[in-house]
Amino acid sequence: MKAAFFKEHGGAEKILYDDYRDPVAEAGEVVVRVRACALNQVDMLLLDGRFPPPEGLPHVNGCEVTGTVEAVGAGVKGLAPGQRAIIFPGFSCGRCEYCLRGARTVCVRYGYLGAHKDGGYAELVKAPAANILPLPEAISFEAGAAVPMAMLTSWHALIAQAGCRPGQRVLVQAAGSGVGSAAIQIARLCGARVIATVGSDDKIDFARSLGAEHVVNYRTQDFVEETKRWSGKRGVDVVIEHIGGETFERSVYALARLGTLVSIGSHDTHWGRLDLRHVYSKNLRILGTNLGSITELETVLEHLVDGRLKPVVDRVFPLEDARAAVQHVLDRKNRGKVLVVP
Template identity: 35%
Template sequence: MMKAVYLSGHGGNEVVHYGERPKPQRQPGEVLVRLRAATLNRVDLYMRDSGAGIRHSLPLIMGVDGAGEIAEVDADEQLLKPGQRVLLYSGKTCGRCEFCQHGEPVLCTSMQTLGEHCDGTLAEYIAVPANMVFPIPDDFSFAEAAALGVNHLTAWRMLFTKAQLKPWETVLVFGIGGGVSLAGMQLAKAAGARVIVTSREQDKIDQALALGADAGICSATEDVQKRVMALTGGRGVDVVLENVGEAVWSTALKCLVRGGRIVTCGATTGDQPGADLRRLFIRQLQVIGSTLGNPGELQDLLAWCAQGKVRPVVARTFPLAQIHEALALFEDNRQFGKVALTMEG
C-alpha cells in the first residue's frame, strides 16, 4: 500500500481524501516512479467538482503533473536507470492513431491523462510507460520540475508551436499569477518578446514586473484595451495568450493588431463568449486553440531549462497530507505561481 490523495465522489473537499491506496505494480515496458512532488492545476478542481465529460472511475488518485526518482525499470532499459530524477509527461497515448503516427500524440484519439482518465500523481508511487518520463535538470527541485509538465509545456506549445511567436513581437498575457499565464510570460520574455500582463490584483502586477514583464495593467482600475493601445502606439499586440475565457474575450480581440493571433487553452469564466465575427474577418484575426503539448516539445522546453533560460515559480509548498489547505489556497486564486505538494520520505 501507499499514501495518496484520491476522490471518492464529486463535490467539495469532503470528497478528497488522504489515505492508503494500492501501490501500483510495474508491468514490462513501464517505469515505477517514487514521486517526490506534484503541483495543482485547474483540472484538479474540475475533477473534484464534477469531472463532467471526462471518462473516469472512482476512486481516482488526483494529480496531473509530477516528478520523482525511478524506483524500478526493465533490466534492458538503455536510457533510464534506478535513482534517476525524472518528471512525467501527463498523457498516455496509443501510438497508432493518425495523429500519433503524424507526430501529434497530444491529439491522440484515445489519450488518457493522468489524474483525469486514470490514477494520477498525488501519490507516493506511479507506474507509467517508459516513454512518459524525462530526466530533469540537476539544479531543479522536484517541485520546480513537476511544474514544467503541464503549465510550462502548455504555454510552450501555445506560444511557439501554435502562435509562432517571433522575438520582435508583443504578447499580451491575461490573468498573470496563474500557472499557464506566468509560464507564458516567462517563456515569451526568454524568447526576446515584449510582454504586457494583466491582473485584477496590483500586487500580482508588481511581482510580474519584478520578474521581467515590460508593462502591467490592473484590470480592476484600468481599461485594458485603452492601456494596451497606449502602450503599443495605437497598433495593438501581435499575440494574446488567454485562458480566462468569456470575461476577457471581447477585450482580447480588440487588443490585437490586424492579422494578430489569439491562442487559448482555457475558459475558467465561461466558454460561450460573443464571436465578434465582423472584427474577426475584417481584421483577419486568427483564433487558435491549444492544450498541453507533445513529448518532443517537452524535450525542447527541458533543453531551455538546462540552459538557464526559464525556471518555474513555486508560490507555496504543502505536504501531501495537507491537500485540503492546498486546494483552498489554489481555489481562491491567492497565489502567484504554482502550489506544490511534496511526498514524505
C-alpha cells in the same frame, strides 16, 4: 501507499488523505516515487465535476510529477530504480491518423496523467515508460514539477502555435497562474514585449519581476483599453488566453490586425462569444492548443538548466495538506505554481 484522492465531486473539502491502492508496473510501464507534484486548473475541473475523471471515482489528481523511478515493468529498457525522472503527462496511442502525422496531442485516444489515469497527489504513480524523461541534476524536484504541463503548454502556444518573434507585443492573461508566469518569461525569451493581466494589485510587482512591461488589474481596469493605450491604439500580435467567457471575447478585441489568439484553457467557463466582424475584417487567427511534445519538454528543460527560464513556485504543501493546497489555488492566492510533496 498514501494518497490525496476524492470519492465525490465538490470543493477542497472532498479531498481525502488516506490509504490508496498501490500502482503496479505492468509491461512497458514505470512506477515513480513522487517527490513533487504541481497543482493545475484542470485538477479543479476534475474535482468539481466539470471534467469528471473518465475512469470514474475514486480518483487521484496531479498531472505534473517529478520523482525517482521505483519499479519498472517487463520490457522496459534504459530506466533503473533510483533514477531521477520527470513525467511527460500526455498519453497517446501512437497508431491513429493524428499520431502518425506527428500530432500526438490530438490523438483520438489522448489522455492525461492525473485525469484519464490516477496522478501524482500520491506517494507513487505509474506511467508508460515512453513518458519518463531523466530530470537533470541541476533542476530540483520542486522546480521540475512546475514544468511538464504549465510551462510546456505556454512554450508550445507561443513558439509552435503563435510563432512569437522579437519585437512583437504579447498579452498574457492571469500572470499569477502557472501558465501565465511561464508565458511572460517565454515571450521575453523570444524578444517580445509583454503586457499582462492580474486579478489583484499585490500581483503587479510579481508580473513585472517576470518581465511584463505593463501590468493591468482586470478587476479595476479595462484590459482592452489598457492594451490599446500601451500599444499606441494598435493592439497586440499575440494573446495567451486561458480564462474563457468575457475574457476570451475581449482578448480577441485586444488583437492587432493579423494577430493570433491562442486558447489554452477555459478556467472560468468553457463558453465564449465573439463579434465575428473583428475576426474576418482584421484577418485574425484563433488557435487552440494543448500541451506540447516530448521534444519540446526536453528543450524547455535545457532552458531551465541554463537559467534562461525559471519555474515559479509559490508554495509547497505536504501531501497530507493537499486540501489546503487546493483551497489556496481555488482562492487564487497563488503567484506561480503550488506543489504537494509526499
